Amino acid sequence: MSFSSLPKMSLARREALAGYAFVVPWIIGFLIFTIGPMLASLYFSFTRYNIIDPPQWVGLANYERAFSGIWDAIRTGDSRQFGDPLFWKALQVTIYFASIALPLNLAVSFLLAVLLNQKVRGINLWRTIFFLPSIVTGVAVTLLWVRILNPRVGILNPFLKDVIGIQNPPGWLADPDWAVPALVIMSLWSVGSSMIIYLAGLQGVPTDLYDAAKVDGANAWQRFWNITFPMMTPVLFYNLVLGMIATFQYFTQVYVATSSSIAGLGSPQHSTLFYNIYLYQNAFRYFDMGYASTLAWILFIIVLSLTALIFRSSDAWVYYEGHLRGRI
Amino acid sequence: MSKVLDSLHWLIASAKGHEFLFKGITTLILASGSVLILIPFLYMISTSLKDPAQIRSDSSSLIPRKPKTAEINGNPEPLYEVTIDGQVHEYALIKNLPDGLGQFVDPTRPDIIHELRINNQRQLYRWDIHWGNYPEAINAMPFWRYLGNTLIVTFVGMVGMLFSCSLVAYGFSRFRARWLDLLFLLLLSTIMLPSQVRLIPVYILFQKLGWVDTLLPLIVPQFFANAYDVFLLRQFFMTIPLELDDAAKIDGANPLQILLYIILPQARPALVSVGIFHFLYAWNDFYEPLIFLHSRENWTLAVGLQTFDALYTVNTHLIMAISVLMIVPPVLLFFFSQKIFTQGVVFSGVKG
Numbered sequence: 067m068s069f070s071s072l073p074k075m076s077l078a079r080r081e082a083l084a085g086y087a088f089v090v091p092w093i094i095g096f097l098i099f100t101i102g103p104m105l106a107s108l109y110f111s112f113t114r115y116n117i118i119d120p121p122q123w124v125g126l127a128n129y130e131r132a133f134s135g136i137w138d139a140i141r142t143g144d145s146r147q148f149g150d151p152l153f154w155k156a157l158q159v160t161i162y163f164a165s166i167a168l169p170l171n172l173a174v175s176f177l178l179a180v181l182l183n184q185k186v187r188g189i190n191l192w193r194t195i196f197f198l199p200s201i202v203t204g205v206a207v208t209l210l211w212v213r214i215l216n217p218r219v220g221i222l223n224p225f226l227k228d229v230i231g232i233q234n235p236p237g238w239l240a241d242p243d244w245a246v247p248a249l250v251i252m253s254l255w256s257v258g259s260s261m262i263i264y265l266a267g268l269q270g271v272p273t274d275l276y277d278a279a280k281v282d283g284a285n286a287w288q289r290f291w292n293i294t295f296p297m298m299t300p301v302l303f304y305n306l307v308l309g310m311i312a313t314f315q316y317f318t319q320v321y322v323a324t325s326s327s328i329a330g331l332g333s334p335q336h337s338t339l340f341y342n343i344y345l346y347q348n349a350f351r352y353f354d355m356g357y358a359s360t361l362a363w364i365l366f367i368i369v370l371s372l373t374a375l376i377f378r379s380s381d382a383w384v385y386y387e388g389h390l391r392g393r394i
Numbered sequence: 395m396s397k398v399l400d401s402l403h404w405l406i407a408s409a410k411g412h413e414f415l416f417k418g419i420t421t422l423i424l425a426s427g428s429v430l431i432l433i434p435f436l437y438m439i440s441t442s443l444k445d446p447a448q449i450r451s452d453s454s455s456l457i458p459r460k461p462k463t464a465e466i467n468g469n470p471e472p473l474y475e476v477t478i479d480g481q482v483h484e485y486a487l488i489k490n491l492p493d494g495l496g497q498f499v500d501p502t503r504p505d506i507i508h509e510l511r512i513n514n515q516r517q518l519y520r521w522d523i524h525w526g527n528y529p530e531a532i533n534a535m536p537f538w539r540y541l542g543n544t545l546i547v548t549f550v551g552m553v554g555m556l557f558s559c560s561l562v563a564y565g566f567s568r569f570r571a572r573w574l575d576l577l578f579l580l581l582l583s584t585i586m587l588p589s590q591v592r593l594i595p596v597y598i599l600f601q602k603l604g605w606v607d608t609l610l611p612l613i614v615p616q617f618f619a620n621a622y623d624v625f626l627l628r629q630f631f632m633t634i635p636l637e638l639d640d641a642a643k644i645d646g647a648n649p650l651q652i653l654l655y656i657i658l659p660q661a662r663p664a665l666v667s668v669g670i671f672h673f674l675y676a677w678n679d680f681y682e683p684l685i686f687l688h689s690r691e692n693w694t695l696a697v698g699l700q701t702f703d704a705l706y707t708v709n710t711h712l713i714m715a716i717s718v719l720m721i722v723p724p725v726l727l728f729f730f731s732q733k734i735f736t737q738g739v740v741f742s743g744v745k746g
Contacts, residue, residue: 078570084649085569089577091558095618099596100584106595117598181424186417194732195428198435201724204678205696206717209703210438213710219453221437255434286416307586315588318680326704345590350685355594362590369588 110359117353128360153361155336156344159246163340164313167250172305175257179264180294193265200258208322211252215239239323242337249338252319260305267301268294296385303384307376314369317342341365438721442714443523449710460522464501474498474515478508487512524711528719531712537719539691540698547612547683547694548676554617555672556665562619563627564653568639578628585621597685611686612676612694623668630664631657670731674724695720 075083111128113121134149148154182193199207214220215238223235238248271294279289320340324333331347332339345365349358405411436456441449443458452459463470464486471486476498485498485508496512499505531537566578600611634657642652658665680696687693693701699720703713 081569082571082574085565085571085574088565088569088649088653089562089574091617092562092581092619092624093577095558095615095620096580096584098599099615099618100587100592103592103595103599106598107591107593110594117601178427181420184417184420186421186424188421190732192424192428194729195431196424198725198728199431201674201728202678202721205680205700206438206720207434209699209713209717210434213441213714214434214437219449219710221433221454221456224454255431311586311588315590321684322680322700322703325700326707342590346685349594349597355598359594362588362594365588366591369586373586 107359107362110356111363113356115355115359117355121356124356128357129364131357132360132364152336152339152344156339156341159332159337159339160314160316160341163246163249163316164310166247167253168306168309168313170250170254171257171260171309172302174254175261175305176264176298176302178257178261179268180290182261182265183268197258197262199256200262203256204318205322207256208252208319211248211255211319212239212323215248215251239338240334242335245334245337249319249323260309263305264298264301267298271297299384300386303376303380307373310372310376311369314365315342316340317346321346438714439718441710442527442718443525444527444711445522445524446709446711448522455519457519458521458523459519462518462520466499466501466504473501473518474512475518476508476510476515478510484518485515487515527711527715531715532719534706534709534712535698535702535716536691537698537716540693540695543609543692544677544694544696547609548673551613551616551676552669552672554613555620555623556669558617558619559623559627559668560653560658560661560665562624563631564649564657566624567628567631568649568652568657581621581624585625593685600686606686607688607692609687609692612679612682623672626668626671627661627664630661634660666731670727673727677724 110121112123112125114124114127115121131150132153135147138147139145139154145151145154178196182189182196186192214222217223217235217237217240220238222238226232226235236244236247238244275293275297276289279293284292317340320338320343321331324338325331327333329335332343341361342365345358345361348354348361405415433456440456440458445458445460448455448458448460462473464473464484465471466486466488471488473484473486476483476485483500486501486504487496488499488504488507489497490512491497491509494511494513495509496515498508498510498515562581566574566581596611597606600606605611605614638656638660639652642656647655678696679694680700683694683697684700687697690698690701695716699713699716702716706712
């Protein structure tokens with residue numbers, strides 16, 4: 067590409083053209099792999115489509131299938147009234163997991179980051195250890211946890227029984243009431259990735275703020291609450307938004323933990339039927355691409371609304387340094 | 395006693411004491427947390443070296459071991475550390491009796507039988523490490539094939555990612571144009587897009603192209619840049635002084651030459667860190683390989699290991715051996731590049 071061969075163009079014009087030229091790979095990718103497929107899946111969500119036969123327009127039938135019976139179910143309190151009870155089960159499982167795992171993960175990783183930001187001996191070793199699990203996420207680690215949590219051959223229950231003294235430790239992944247808490251424990255083990263983002267944020271807090279507070283006689287707790295915490299709210303916000311989105315895409319751990327059990331994906335008794343597992347089943351087990359696209363779009367709208375909600379609320383609790391500076 | 399009180403007073407009353415106390419508690423929490431983090435790793439490694447019989451009978455031990463035995467009347471019998479009248483002996487258990495009692499004998503004098511409560515005695519073990527689990531596990535699956543596929547997906551994808559993301563990040567960091575800012579916002583917003591909403595048509599597209607069940611769907615999209623890595627690289631490119639570009643421009647360099655000879659050499663730490671992140675992502679990825687790869691010979695390690703588990707789930711020792719092999723490369727990479735790692739994370743946004 068020779069830019070000097072375009073003498074008639076103004077400098078600004080040439081600069082703009084070069085800029086666009088460099089971002090072309092992404093624009094093409096965006097059209098082929100993002101916006102095009104998004105529109106296509108919106109179209110498929112109004113069709114019956116099994117890949118082999120051409121898609122067949124069915125109007126709102128897929129959406130009706132997901133949402134039908136909702137009023138009857140609410141009125142009678144009977145989940146069998148739902149047109150597709152598994153869709154609601156999947157939503158319920160995902161929201162249940164999110165409501166325990168997200169706050170716990172945010173809090174634990176924040177506290178760990180605060181501790182790992184102290185000047186204590188061996189700090190690099192501690193940081194390495196806590197970050198380690200987030201490097202090896204995936205199949206191997208899930209297979210490991212399936213065995214640790216196994217009530218017959220695992221090590222967690224003997225520990226709970228012999229060291230803590232719990233007489234009847236739960237069956238974890240084998241028990242419908244304890245399968246989600248078991249997954250929460252697994253997720254807590256790998257808080258390292260959000261912890262390291264907090265840690266980076268903590269290291270960016272200017273030390274002169276602390277020095278000024280010390281001069282004013284603020285104690286450690288006041289310094290934490292009035293400087294560290296407000297300065298960290300943007301990171302908290304970032305971790306909250308990305309954590310929420312990740313929860314709705316939660317897949318590998320559940321798939322690996324449940325697909326080889328006799329009861330199958332989402333077992334026991336659909337207690338781990340996460341939204342993304344249900345979507346995968348419809349798309350790649352039943353090849354019901356129309357309904358799976360509908361599920362994908364419902365997911366997209368839920369995630370979009372929750373993100374908008376968090377963004378909306380952020381004015382009230384997220385502190386941006388720049389804003390304050392602007393006012394002064 | 396007064397010394398104890400003095401030091402307590404020092405801890406509570408003086409500023410130095412507070413700091414000491416605070417650091418002590420911090421270290422204590424970090425140390426116990428580290429134990430919780432490391433035990434699963436230890437369990438993974440030790441299980442990969444155990445005899446299958448131990449996994450059934452003595453599974454909660456973190457040490458690959460075997461009961462020590464002694465030959466009594468031609469039979470191997472388990473050895474115990476037995477306490478009789480305050481004296482410790484190594485006796486063999488030859489018979490279990492009702493009510494948790496057992497008959498113990500001294501292996502050198504098997505004629506004298508002692509009846510003792512089994513739970514009060516300590517069973518003796520010896521190390522029993524089965525390195526052979528590793529070759530056995532590797533031979534039980536097409537391990538090298540899976541590894542080869544994983545390496546192709548990881549490294550060819552990495553080349554594509556580095557190539558495309560450098561170009562795009564350069565475009566977004568060094569040029570002024572009307573729509574570029576808007577395009578950049580659009581790019582950032584795709585970070586928050588749940589991939590499911592585009593996955594099905596992408597699958598159908600690859601199917602129509604005949605690419606399903608090849609490695610192409612995992613590699614080709616990498617050549618079209620992705621929001622995360624573009625963002626990271628752009629943040630780094632922004633920190634490279636513009637004067638360097640200007641000097642090169644005066645020397646007659648075109649924008650592509652500036653990228654190649656000025657920006658990229660300066661941005662090596664950022665390139666290495668997005669490369670490492672990509673390695674970790676591609677090496678561990680399970681969702682897309684599961685969807686796009688159907689036949690055994692095309693699987694990556696992640697899918698191969700999951701299927702191996704589905705078929706031979708009772709062979710815990712073999713599955714843990716492959717699991718150990720699978721986490722070794724990321725862990726090694728992490729240890730060798732720790733500094734770059736933390737730098738990369740600092741750049742990954744928070745400050746952006």
